[in-house]
Amino acid sequence: MSVKQISTNMLRGWIDGLLLQKTVIGPVQHQGHFRFESITSSDQLALDYDVTDLPPKKFLLPPREVMMTFRSSGEFQSVMEFHPFVLFGVHPYDMIAINQMDRVFSEKLVDIHYLTRRNACSIVALDPVAVAPHNFSGCMGTATVEKGWDLLLTPLPQDGYLLEIGTEKGNTLLHSIYELPDASLDQLQLREQRWNQNQKSMRRHELKCAPDDLPDLLEQNYDHPLWQEKSSQCLSCGACNIVCPTCYCFDIQDEVDWSLETGVRCRAWDGCLLRDFAEVAGGHNFRKQSAERYRHRFYRKASYLPKRFGEIACVGCGRCISACIPNISNPVEVYNQLVGE
Ligand code: SF4
Ligand code: SF4
Structure with a gap:
């Protein structure tokens, strides 16, 4: 050092x-x-x-980047x-x-x-x-x-x-x-x-449990009524995803020009709170309900990713709290409500 x-x-x-x-x-x-x-x-x-x-x-x-250019003849770069x-x-x-x-x-x-x-x-x-x-x-x-x-x-x-x-x-x-x-x-x-x-x-909101306890807390509360209650006000705007430093999901899109001879493959930020995020071919949507999408965000950050990487994927920046118009995205409020039960 x-x-x-x-x-x-x-x-x-x-x-x-x-x-x-x-x-x-x-x-x-x-x-x-x-x-x-x-x-x-x-x-x-x-x-x-x-x-x-x-x-x-x-x-x-x-937010958007070109990953590759291609031609209809099959060449790509x-x-x-x-x-x-x-x-x-x-x-x-x-x-x-x-x-x-x-x-x-x-x-x-x-x-x-x-x-x-x-x-x-x-x-x-x-x-x-x-x-x-x-x-x-x-x-x-x-x-x-x-x-x-x-x-x-x-x-x-x-x-x-x-x-x-x-x-x-x-x-x-x-x-x-x-x-x-x-x-x-x-x-x-x-x-x-x-x-x-x-x-x-740097504790404008005080968490009532240790971050390490969050995966177990969520495991016990998958069917908690809170998910339905809070998400009933959700606008599915995706702002909480977009401002989050630990959100990294993206969508891949091919954009073909008018001549249909050349095009670019892009990736652009996506967000799990958006309605079509989990929609697949044939129109099936794995998280059609707002409550499912709302709940998924918290499980992703404090259960799924910690199980994979050993760290909670929320760093407490508070940006999602400022960005959410109906004021329902505060992670501390959600976790404390679960702890309080
Ligand atoms: S407080 Fe957590 S969930 Fe909210 S934007 Fe920051 S890192 Fe993401
Ligand atoms: S910012 Fe708020 S209203 Fe918008 S998707 Fe997130 S939780 Fe829903």
């Missing part, structure tokens, strides 16, 4: 230097909301953001994106979601499109200083993150940051700046305090 100290001015100068060589994507403020986007100057970065509307996964798994870029300012809960996606797309079925983009990406994680209105990552054990990032920035109380180098890729990113001083023991303690504080404060 190598932890350095860096002043805010030097950090900004370093980012501006990086921009001469690479695309840098970071949190930018727009009318009170934050979103990850490509920047042209370090001044645009809002490093004190609480949460972005969409998670940074959109740069690793784009894979389309692989390879533009080195830096994802800057990724909060711990989003980093953990990316770590989960890395496993999904590399274990068993290897997704070369995702992995090519992921390998081209360097990640600078950032410990938050502001808590979003619905964040409960402290309850999910995702308010801090130990791995996945190339560099980790922790703001210091006065000025500047501690900068931990996690990988060789991270080390290479730093090559353009002069030797940085090592963090002092006092500063390392301040970092511990920041982590402890974030684990305590």
Whole structure:
């Protein structure tokens, strides 16, 4: 482990230097909301953001991407994106979601499109200083993150940051700046305090059980009336899926041009709350009822994926809570209601 100290001015100068060589994507403020986007100057970065509307996964798994072009004669060509870029300012809960996606797309079925983009990406994680209105990552054990990032920035109380180098890729990113001083023991303690504080404060909703208990809790409540009650207000809009950093389902579509000679194969985000998500050939729908789709989302996150990967696929970002118009998608409310029975 190598932890350095860096002043805010030097950090900004370093980012501006990086921009001469690479695309840098970071949190930018727009009318009170934050979103990850490509920047042209370090001044645009809002490093004190609480949460972005969409998670940074959109740069690793784009909402729509062309995977292949083809001709009616049978020729085809894979389309692989390879533009080195830096994802800057990724909060711990989003980093953990990316770590989960890395496993999904590399274990068993290897997704070369995702992995090519992921390998081209360097990640600078950032410990938050502001808590979003619905964040409960402290309850999910995702308010801090130990791995996945190339560099980790922790703001210091006065000025500047501690900068931990996690990988060789991270080390290479730093090559353009002069030797940085090592963090002092006092500063390392301040970092511990920041982590402890974030684990305590990032709990806008308090889960009444341990995350590890969720798979058993769900197993006992498959036929609970809550699924019907809550889903009776569901608009099947899919917003809770779209904003979620751990949702990765997609649809594959072939788009043929008017000449019927050439076309492209695309993949686009899909969501299990949408009516046609589980519809198959012949018109059969495996989850026709809104209650079935609503319930599936919670089982997917806290039962099916944990059984496969050993981790709850909800990092407590709270985005689904903000995005749901009828206010029925709060995972903590659902789990606490089941615990309370
Ligand atoms: S389920 Fe909701 S709180 Fe959990 S990771 Fe997805 S969007 Fe965030
Ligand atoms: S955001 Fe709310 S209303 Fe929309 S699909 Fe999800 S649970 Fe239903």
